[in-house]
Amino acid sequence: MPTQENPEATLVAGRRQASQRIPSSGGKIPGGEDNRIRIGGQASVFKVLRRKDGQAFAVKTILDSGDGYFDREDRTLATLGYSNTDRLPDRKQVRDLVLELCDYNxxxxxxxxxxxxxxxAAKIIAPLAKTLGQVHEEGFIHCDVKPENVLLADRESNHDCCVPKLCDFGLACCMTNPWRVSGIGTWVYMAPEAMLGDGCYTPAVDVWGLGMVLYHCLTARTPFLKLRREETRRISESVISSGSGVHHGVFCWDGISDGARDLIRGMTANRLVIKEILNHEWIKRHSSK
Known part of the structure; x- marks a missing residue:
């Protein structure tokens, strides 16, 4: 498991030591709107400082709407070995996660x-694949793998040594009790089987998402971004019925090497398992440099 002495191994964002309690200020996040660093569909994230030493943390504020979002994230991270949650006082109907602060996503x-x-890109994808392997071994599916949920350090750095940290487990589900509705996740990164019918959530949906992340890294775009939902759904139905990937006529391969192309196709068409991804020639070649 990750340790404080080995930050390189800390790949799942959200670790918090028990002593890292941050006092509230009259029931409000210290700093208020000025310190908000992210707004999502389920939560907002604020930057806060610990009073005793000024150390910065992120507080993820979730409206306790009873949909289980907070509990899913809390349970998943706890199972993965990250004791990261704290309920800040005097905040009725709101639950807060106190997390380590990363520079950007x-x-x-x-x-x-x-x-x-x-x-x-390989230095980002390989650790993410290892993290997803850990998540899957513990019996969970992330269900929302996308660039916004991959945190990095060193905003100003142009070096290629950023350590990726997978975050936002609010949509994660157990393999023994997966989602039984379609549309869980983010549409442009969503696996075809998750878009259709009652949904079909297995570790393969995370592999698809990882393939979409790699494609986004190498092209700065997503293949479905400009397509209407009806068009994307039609393509997904074709993928499901044919058992093939969607790389013909949808993906743009300009400037992408044969090795990277093969890996993306493997993750989208063949749904490689994590071990196969990590053993792929393209990953191994870049990992050795």
Whole structure:
């Protein structure tokens, strides 16, 4: 498991030591709206400082609507070995996760830098694959793998040594009791089988998402971004019926090496298992540099 002495191994964002309690300020997040660093569909994230030493943390504020979002994230991270939750006082109907603070996410890095080089992309994808392997071994499916849920450090760095941290387990489900409705996740990164019917959630949906993340790294785009939902659904139905990937006529392969192309196709068409991803020639070649 990750340790404080080995930050390189800390791949799942959200670790919090028991002593890292941050006092509230009159029932409000200290700093208020000025310190909000992310707004999501289920929660907002604020930057806060610990009073005793000024150390920065992230507080993820979730409206306790009774849909189980907070409990799913809390349970998943706890099972993975990350004791990370704390209920800040005087905040009725709101639940807060106190998390380690990262500089920015992968989506922001791609937006800032543009297309990532294949070496840098491999250094991000390989650790994410290992993290997903751990998640799957513990019996969970993330269900929302996308660049926005991959946190990085060193915003100003142009180096390719950022350690990725997978975050936001609010949509995660147990393999023994998976989602039984379609549409869980983010549409443009969603596996075809998760879009249709009653949904079909297995570790393969995370592998698809990882393939979409790699494609986004290498092209700064997603293949479905400009398609209407009806068109995406039609493509998904074709994928399910034919058992093939969607790389013909949908993906743009300009500037992508044969090795990276083969891996993306493997993750989308063949749904490689995590071990196969990590043993792929493209990953091994870049990992050795």
């Amino acid at each position: 992968l989506y922001e890095r791609i937006s800032l830098k543009g297309v990532l080089g294949e070496h840098e």
